[in-house]
Structure formats: C-alpha cells, structure tokens
Amino acid sequence: MRPSFLKSLNLDVIVEMIEMACRLEKWDKVVETSEILYECVQYLYQEQQYRKAKSSPLLRIGLGHPLVYYYGFSYLTRGMAYLKMENYEEARVYIDKYAEMGWLEDLGEDGLEVVEEFRFLAQANGYALELISGQVEVLNSYTAFLRENPEEVLPGLDVILQATLRYGLDVDELLKMFAEQTAEFSTYEDDENLEHCYSFSHHLALYHKRAGRMMDAMEQIVQAVKLAYRSGNDSHATRSLALFESLRDWATVEQVSEIQALIKG
Secondary structure, eight states: OOHHHHHHOOHHHHHHHHHHHHHTTOHHHHHHHHHHHHHHHHHHHHHHHHHHHTTOOOOOOOOSSOHHHHHHHHHHHHHHHHHHTTOHHHHHHHHHHHHOOTTSSSOHHHHHHHHHHHHHHHHHHHHHHHHHTTOGGGHHHHHHHHHHOGGGHHHHHHHHHHHHHHHTOOOHHHHHHTHHHHTTGGGOOSHHHHHHHHHHHHHHHHHHHHTTOHHHHHHHHHHHHHHHHHHTOHHHHHHHHHHHHHTGGGOOHHHHHHHHHHHHO
16 A cells, blocks of 8 residues: 555544444444454554664654554444344454454553553453343343443443343342432433433333333333434434334323424424
8 A cells, every 4th residue: 555545544534434334223334344444554554564664754644543543443343243233253353352452563652541441341342242142140240340430331231231131131129229320321412322321211111111110111211212312313213212102001191292392393
C-alpha cells in the first residue's frame, strides 16, 4: 500500500461506519467492516515498523486514538457481532484477541492505557459470553464483578436478563441488589447507554411477563417504547410496541395515552 494512500486512510470514519451497523443490528456488516478496519490498521502498523527499522521518517497520520485502539475496536466489534449471531466459538476467539494486545510495539503511555481498557472489557464480555452460552454457574462470579465495577452494571444486568429468559433463571433477589443503580438508568443521555437502557427495559418487561407480574411488565415496556423513540430506533420501537399490544389489557389510561402520543409525534 503506497504511503500516500496510507496517509489518506481515515480510521475514525470506518469506526463510525461500524458503530452505525451496530445500531442497525446489521451483524454481518459489522463483521465485514471490522475486518476492513483491521486490514487498514495492520497496513499502517507494518509500514510504521518498517520505517522505524530503516530509520526512515514515520508517517504523520491524524488519528483520534492511539493505533492500538483500532486493533482493539476491530476485535471487540467482531466479538460482539458473533455473540449476537450466537457463534460463541468465534466470539471467544476475538475476546481473547483484545484481552491481550501488549505485543504491539511503541505503545506509549496512551497506548498502554488503551490496552488496559480493552483487557478490562475482555473480562466483562468474557463473563457475558459464558453466561449467554449456558454456563449459568458463572452468575455469582459475574454478579460480584458487577458489584466491584458499577460502570458495567447496566450492560451486565441486560446480559443477565437475556440469559435468565433463555435458561429460566430467577433473578429477583439480584435485581433487588442493584435496585439503586437501576433507578438511575433513566437519567443516562449518551447513545450507548440509551441503547443498553432500552434493551434492559425490554428484557425486564419480558421477565416480569414470564413471572405473571403484568403491571410491572407494562411499566417497563412503556419505558422501553419511550427510549426507542428517544433514540430514533424504528426497529426497537416496532419490537416494543408489539409487546405493549400483547400486554394492553393491563395498561392504564395514562399509559395508553403516552404511547399514542409517541406514535402520533
């Protein structure tokens, strides 16, 4: 790849493309674009190492993150996509890849921080993979991990609810344990947390419905619909409105009015 072309690569634009595919739940596209990101960052890294070995000037490329970030992001998103597609073997391959990226040379202080961040994410996502794939014995260890790392409580509880629905677990006591944190979920504003909040509310509604707590289920599904409209995600809105209709007999007049106002708006 010519140096002039390498300089023109905009890895941050590719990252944005992957993030958009994730929001649209186009998991094949996530894998495809993440592979392109990996190939680009690999070319850049190899070119820089070649120039270093030859004592040539390094390429000056404007990047929003240290180079190692793009390696980690390409691994992370492929692992997430394979997890969503229930290809657990491939998901584990990529979690293992971003668990240890210290082999890269010339990381610098910022790069080492990125390596540590991805190592932590690999630990969290490793628990999620094990639980979703049926290793329910890790639930206690995962719960302890979430208690020690409050920033992971929202995505972690969503994973636990998904596993609970799949494997028939009872997590009432666990939800009470994290009640203080879950009460704060509705205050989150950023896109990533809004996505997690929506998913958590939708799955919690299904969990309450399974337990016969229809009014609790209705409360959560109304919250999910609100979050879907707030984030502008049509597929989420359609999914949660269908669940709302299945629970409509337990809706209050106010809840029906809220949903109708969202639809008309």
